[in-house]
Amino acid sequence: MRVSSSRAADPRNRSSDDVRFFRGWLRRPLVMGAVSPSSRRLGRAMAASVPVGPGMADMAVLEIGPGTGAVTQCLIDRGVPEESLVLAEYSPEFCELLASRFPKARIVRGDAYAPNGDVEKALAGRSVAAVVSGLPLFTKPDSVREAVISGSLDRMAPGSPFIQFSYALTLPVKPDRIGASVEIGSWVKLNLPPARVLVYRRG
Numbered sequence: 001m002r003v004s005s006s007r008a009a010d011p012r013n014r015s016s017d018d019v020r021f022f023r024g025w026l027r028r029p030l031v032m033g034a035v036s037p038s039s040r041r042l043g044r045a046m047a048a049s050v051p052v053g054p055g056m057a058d059m060a061v062l063e064i065g066p067g068t069g070a071v072t073q074c075l076i077d078r079g080v081p082e083e084s085l086v087l088a089e090y091s092p093e094f095c096e097l098l099a100s101r102f103p104k105a106r107i108v109r110g111d112a113y114a115p116n117g118d119v120e121k122a123l124a125g126r127s128v129a130a131v132v133s134g135l136p137l138f139t140k141p142d143s144v145r146e147a148v149i150s151g152s153l154d155r156m157a158p159g160s161p162f163i164q165f166s167y168a169l170t171l172p173v174k175p176d177r178i179g180a181s182v183e184i185g186s187w188v189k190l191n192l193p194p195a196r197v198l199v200y201r202r203g
């Protein structure tokens, strides 16, 4: 579904995003999985693993669980064209906000865990260069976590990244469970709470 916003574009105001995020967490803590948006340092660390350049021009970059767009902005700063972005977010309020901030991106209001659901329809068969995830995977059982990473890797060419951040000391999915490898980044200590970037690949 394409969400268009009639509201005036919001200023990218860190403190108003913090308030929105915290309100969302009070309402649905397991869906939000965090009390504040990711820092720019963490967003930049995630974006660094996304391939960019002329060869990527026709490909989509799928972000699942983009929230208020903190990581999305870092993807654009890295050089991912805004029109290449497909943003799949569960919260209708965040979808409105994303539509006002990133009017050339495709916004999908839906459940990013659902295979062959709205996200797949929005991609409309396009090749995906990378999947960037802010989903709170630890709120889901192992089988669901494995399915979302494995399903994303299945959809992409060998070597393409599934990029996840995590606050946890343990991995949300052991790579051998899904026939993948994982690169584990160093802790971004200035994120609240500290987090690290995990990049799963196959092939």
Ligand SMILES: C[S@@+](CC[C@H](N)C(=O)[O-])C[C@H]1O[C@@H](n2cnc3c(N)ncnc32)[C@H](O)[C@@H]1O
Residues within 6 Å of the ligand: 031, 032, 033, 034, 036, 037, 038, 064, 065, 066, 067, 068, 069, 070, 071, 088, 089, 090, 091, 094, 110, 111, 112, 113, 133, 134, 135, 136
């Ligand atoms: C931890 S926040 C991360 C937000 C953002 N990526 C960031 O780093 O600031 C998790 C986000 O995932 C969204 N989310 C949770 N479950 C989802 C689902 N099943 N499908 C799509 N989005 C989901 C939440 O609404 C929230 O915006």
